Amino acid sequence: MVDATKKRNRVFDYFIEEEQFAGGVAWCAGCPLELTARFVPKVLGKKMIFVGTPGCAAPVLHGQNIGAWHHLAYMASVMTGVPSKATGLSRYYHKTGQEATVVCFTGDGCATDVGFQPLSGAAERNERIIYIAYDNEGYMNTGNQRSSATPLGAATTTTPVGKIKRGKPTPAKNMPMVMLMHKPRYMATATLSHLEDFAKKLTKAKEAAKEGFVYLHVFAPCPVGWRIDSNRVIEVCRTAVRTNYFPLWEAENGKPRFTLEVASPKPVGEFTKLMRKFSHLDENGMKDLQRTVDERFALIKGLCEVYKE
Amino acid sequence: MVSAQKGQVRVITGNAVGAYGALLCRPEVVAAYPITPQSEIAEQIAQFVNNGELDAEYVEVEGENSAMNVVLGASVAGARVFTATSSYGLVFMYDALQETSGYRAPVVMVNANRETPGIHAVSSGQQDMVSTRDTGWVQIIVENDQEILDQIIMSYRLAEDNNILLPVMVNYDGFYLSYLAEAVEIPLIEDVDAFLAPLKKQTPRQKLVPGVNIGCGTHGIEMGYVEARYKHCQAMERVKPKVDEIDKAFGDYFGRYYGGQIEEYRTDDADIIILASGSATGTVRTVVDSKREKGIKVGLVKLRLFRPFPAERLIEALQGKKAIGVIDRSVGFGWKYGPICTELRALSREIGTAPILSYIDGLANLDITIPHIERVVDELDTAAKGKPYQEVTWIPMEE
Numbered sequence: 001m002v003d004a005t006k007k008r009n010r011v012f013d014y015f016i017e018e019e020q021f022a023g024g025v026a027w028c029a030g031c032p033l034e035l036t037a038r039f040v041p042k043v044l045g046k047k048m049i050f051v052g053t054p055g056c057a058a059p060v061l062h063g064q065n066i067g068a069w070h071h072l073a074y075m076a077s078v079m080t081g082v083p084s085k086a087t088g089l090s091r092y093y094h095k096t097g098q099e100a101t102v103v104c105f106t107g108d109g110c111a112t113d114v115g116f117q118p119l120s121g122a123a124e125r126n127e128r129i130i131y132i133a134y135d136n137e138g139y140m141n142t143g144n145q146r147s148s149a150t151p152l153g154a155a156t157t158t159t160p161v162g163k164i165k166r167g168k169p170t171p172a173k174n175m176p177m178v179m180l181m182h183k184p185r186y187m188a189t190a191t192l193s194h195l196e197d198f199a200k201k202l203t204k205a206k207e208a209a210k211e212g213f214v215y216l217h218v219f220a221p222c223p224v225g226w227r228i229d230s231n232r233v234i235e236v237c238r239t240a241v242r243t244n245y246f247p248l249w250e251a252e253n254g255k256p257r258f259t260l261e262v263a264s265p266k267p268v269g270e271f272t273k274l275m276r277k278f279s280h281l282d283e284n285g286m287k288d289l290q291r292t293v294d295e296r297f298a299l300i301k302g303l304c305e306v307y308k309e
Numbered sequence: 310m311v312s313a314q315k316g317q318v319r320v321i322t323g324n325a326v327g328a329y330g331a332l333l334c335r336p337e338v339v340a341a342y343p344i345t346p347q348s349e350i351a352e353q354i355a356q357f358v359n360n361g362e363l364d365a366e367y368v369e370v371e372g373e374n375s376a377m378n379v380v381l382g383a384s385v386a387g388a389r390v391f392t393a394t395s396s397y398g399l400v401f402m403y404d405a406l407q408e409t410s411g412y413r414a415p416v417v418m419v420n421a422n423r424e425t426p427g428i429h430a431v432s433s434g435q436q437d438m439v440s441t442r443d444t445g446w447v448q449i450i451v452e453n454d455q456e457i458l459d460q461i462i463m464s465y466r467l468a469e470d471n472n473i474l475l476p477v478m479v480n481y482d483g484f485y486l487s488y489l490a491e492a493v494e495i496p497l498i499e500d501v502d503a504f505l506a507p508l509k510k511q512t513p514r515q516k517l518v519p520g521v522n523i524g525c526g527t528h529g530i531e532m533g534y535v536e537a538r539y540k541h542c543q544a545m546e547r548v549k550p551k552v553d554e555i556d557k558a559f560g561d562y563f564g565r566y567y568g569g570q571i572e573e574y575r576t577d578d579a580d581i582i583i584l585a586s587g588s589a590t591g592t593v594r595t596v597v598d599s600k601r602e603k604g605i606k607v608g609l610v611k612l613r614l615f616r617p618f619p620a621e622r623l624i625e626a627l628q629g630k631k632a633i634g635v636i637d638r639s640v641g642f643g644w645k646y647g648p649i650c651t652e653l654r655a656l657s658r659e660i661g662t663a664p665i666l667s668y669i670d671g672l673a674n675l676d677i678t679i680p681h682i683e684r685v686v687d688e689l690d691t692a693a694k695g696k697p698y699q700e701v702t703w704i705p706m707e708e
Contacts, residue, residue: 047520051382062526073517075385076526078404081378084340084370088382088390091338091366093519096387100519118378121371 002203014199015042021070026059030223030230032192032237033057033134039195040103040132041072043202048101050074051086053115055107056141056222057134079110083122086129094128101130101206108135108149112173123182126212130205133175133215136222144225148173152292153285154277156225161280171292176217176249177299183254185212189246191219193238197248197259204250219246227276236274243271244297255307256300268293313500313563319493323486326454326493327393327419328353330461332363333501334417336391338383340368340376342398345431346487347421350393373398377405377416384414385525387516389465392416395483396423396430399437403444409476410445410541412525415468415514416476417461421483422587422638424673432674433484435587436639438615439648445541447477447548448616450586454491457481459565462501466555471511472547480615482588482638484674496563504562545617552614553622570619572611573626575601579608580631581689584623584653586612587638589670589677596682607686618652624659631693633663634685638671645701664692670704 002013020041027034033056041048050072052061060069062076077085086102093100104119111119111133119131138156139145146156152171155161159168176189186208190198198218205214221228221236228236240246241260245268248260268290272278281289321329327350331339339358341351357363366383370376373394380390394402399420409416424434438448447467451460457479464477481487517525553569560566572590575597576582585593590611600607610626612619627633637647644651650667657665668685671677681704692698 049517049519062524068524071522072524073519073521074524074526075382075517076524077378078408080374081381081405081408084375084378085382085385087368087370087375088338088340088379088384088388089386089517090382091368091379092383092386092388095337095366098519102519117372118370118375121375124371125368 009196009200011195011199014203017042017045020046020072021060025069027056028224028230030228030233031056032220032233033136034060035192036134036218036220037061037105039192039198040105040202041070043199044101044103044206046072047099048072048103049089050103050105051077051082051089052105053077053079053082053110054141055110056136057105057107058141061105079106079114081118082106082110082115083118083127083129083131087122087125087127090128101209102128104129104131106133107140108133108137108175109139109147112148112175120182123179123184123213123215126185128209128212130209130214130216132218134218134220135175136220136225137172138222138225140222140225144222149175152289153281155280156277166280166285174296177296179215179217180251180254180256180303182213184215185209186250186252187215187217188250188259189217189219189248191237191241191246191248193234193241194248194260201250201259208252221275225277228274232274236271239266239271239274242266243268243293245271245293247297247300249300249304256303257307258304313503314497316494316496319495320490321454321493322349322488322490323454323457323481324349324421324488325353326457327461328357329495330419330458331391332357333496333498334391334462334465334505335363335389336365337388338366338368338380339391340370340379341392342370342373342376342394344373344395344398346423346483347393347395347398347419349487350419354391373401374405377402377409380416381405381409381412381414384416385412385517389469390416391418393419393421395421396425396437400425400440403441406441406444406446411537413474413541413544414476415474417464417468418476418478419457419461420478420480421487422480423483433482434638434672435480438478438480439639439641442616445475446616447475447545447614448480449477449613450480450615451613452588452590452611454486454489454493455565456567457486458493458495459559459563459567462504463555463559465505466508467548467551469508470551471514473544473551474514475544475548480587485588500563504559548617549614549619549621567613568611570614570622571626572613574609574611576608576610576626578606580606581686581693582608582610582627582630582633583636583682583685583689584610584612584633584649585636586615586649589636589638592677592679593636593682596679596686600683600686605686605690607689612649615649620656623653624656627660627663629661630663632666632689633660634666634668634689636668636670636677636685638677640669640672664698666692666698667701668704669702672705675705
């Protein structure tokens with residue numbers, strides 16, 4: 001259990017539940033989504049319900065013809081209805097005094113594109129649910145198509161590298177910032193390279209969800225779609241943090257603060273060289289990508305300054 | 310069962326009746342989104358909740374798709390739920406409607422019928438209902454304000470019956486009934502409790518409980534899917550006698566009978582029959598009476614149950630008749646007949662040799678008038694005598 005007197009808890013200190021998933025589940029080798037899904041219930045406990053969609057998580061979370069590959073309650077949904085179904089569940093459990101942590105668990109495509117309306121609605125209504133968006137920057141389950149979370153210049157199967165157009169022409173929707181503007185009860189970014197940070201945020205999320213809406217944006221690189229060696233995915237997560245490509249921060253009641261500030265961030269090229277989805281970018285392409293990273297970091301840093309106590 | 314006490318009679322609109330119908334059944338979670346001509350229901354229920362008259366979670370969702378998903382989630386958790394919509398709101402729920410019936414969630418929804426396709430859609434018509442007929446829902450059409458109230462109560466008895474467990478859509482003509490104030494007897498809530506009490510004696514239905522290893526979803530493929538579909542269709546078949554049974558129980562207790570799947574009016578000795586639904590049936594009844602005075606043996610069959618289609622009752626009512634006219638308040642793209650007429654024609658062999666004439670009328674807020682129905686009766690009379698007739702008539706196009 002978490003010991004508040006200790007300066008730094010180890011990740012295991014946050015675990016209140018045993019492993020809930022079967023071994024040998026149907027995810028790709030090296031997929032951080034598997035580790036994320038296994039990790040979340042250990043911290044949140046057994047009274048959680050997964051509400052999710054068709055996508056990379058579906059076969060394991062909601063069953064593929066047979067049952068799901070875990071011991072938790074779950075409700076499957078099409079991509080347009082996840083936070084709304086969670087709202088219905090959560091409202092009734094709350095009304096009838098049943099303890100429950102209702103967790104929406106979807107990819108970035110559902111969160112930022114087709115399922116955005118109900119997500120925004122549930123956040124605005126301050127529903128008592130936790131929405132975890134695992135961000136693999138595209139529709140990976142259907143074969144690496146672009147979503148609005150796909151970054152500038154990235155090659156996907158619907159933004160392929162061609163003779164006249166090369167990769168995605170627009171930057172990713174800044175989803176953590178969009179959700180911050182909803183002023184949720186609690187929100188955070190997290191990734192698997194920083195597990196204590198992730199665990200701490202999940203613990204806070206569980207408490208905050210008793211009062212209102214929680215949004216967690218989890219960076220989850222796709223080894224297949226991004227073309228990363230399957231044994232280097234955690235390294236990609238860590239490099240994303242160290243280059244400020246994916247800064248780690250949290251916000252309680254809309255007030256952001258960094259949970260980790262990188263002393264001397266590396267250029268984004270250190271991150272992009274670990275995968276092949278950016279390998280076609282020339283010097284200008286890399287400069288443009290670096291600019292979006294810098295602009296986004298400046299924006300969140302500025303907001304953190306505003307709210308500094 | 311003894312009779313219910315006399316309720317309070319009030320003159321209120323169809324929408325207000327819809328809200329009272331919900332109130333009397335004590336839903337625990339309500340979600341709704343405003344849309345003309347239904348908005349009054351969403352407003353009135355919010356007022357009930359904020360006044361403390363209804364102890365429900367009220368979710369002011371950001372769209373109809375979410376309204377259906379919220380009540381689905383709550384229903385799966387075990388709640389009694391209610392929502393209301395119309396037109397584009399209904400078709401915006403299209404994916405969620407199919408999930409809801411797939412989950413076998415006993416959701417009760419009121420739909421104020423409104424046109425759907427095209428830009429000039431803010432007008433009455435049953436196209437929304439027809440556009441969602443294959444979503445696996447039970448669809449019932451009512452005629453007047455009192456029937457809206459009574460049918461909502463009966464719908465909970467139907468939806469939550471363990472042998473049924475299907476969502477039920479109560480349809481009434483938008484605009485016509487939405488804004489029409491009529492005298493309505495509002496039963497006492499204790500009597501509605503008593504009428505719905507048999508549901509509580511059932512084995513509690515399966516629910517999604519936190520901490521219990523249970524999941525629900527629509528990811529079954531191959532035989533899992535086939536079995537779910539088969540059971541869904543079997544349940545739809547069981548709806549038909551159940552609707553008649555509940556109608557009788559309701560009538561015995563509250564004193565108002567609606568005929569169950571269909572209502573027959575002066576059909577016994579009739580040679581020709583008009584099959585109609587919704588608010589226009591009142592007009593048809595008037596014309597049946599006046600034409601009877603002139604010696605034409607005409608009767609009315611009011612279609613109450615649209616899904617499942619009441620085949621057996623219709624065959625019984627229409628067998629041996631000499632001509633049948635079907636009035637549709639919607640169109641069937643790809644068939645020249647109206648949608649209800651097309652469905653009836655599937656029973657042609659069982660019904661006999663009577664010509665079946667299709668009439669399209671009352672689209673987009675156009676009134677289905679007494680002269681229109683008189684014309685239908687006259688044409689049916691001609692057809693019944695073996696003379697030539699027109700198979701399909703768009704009445705407003707020929708005026």
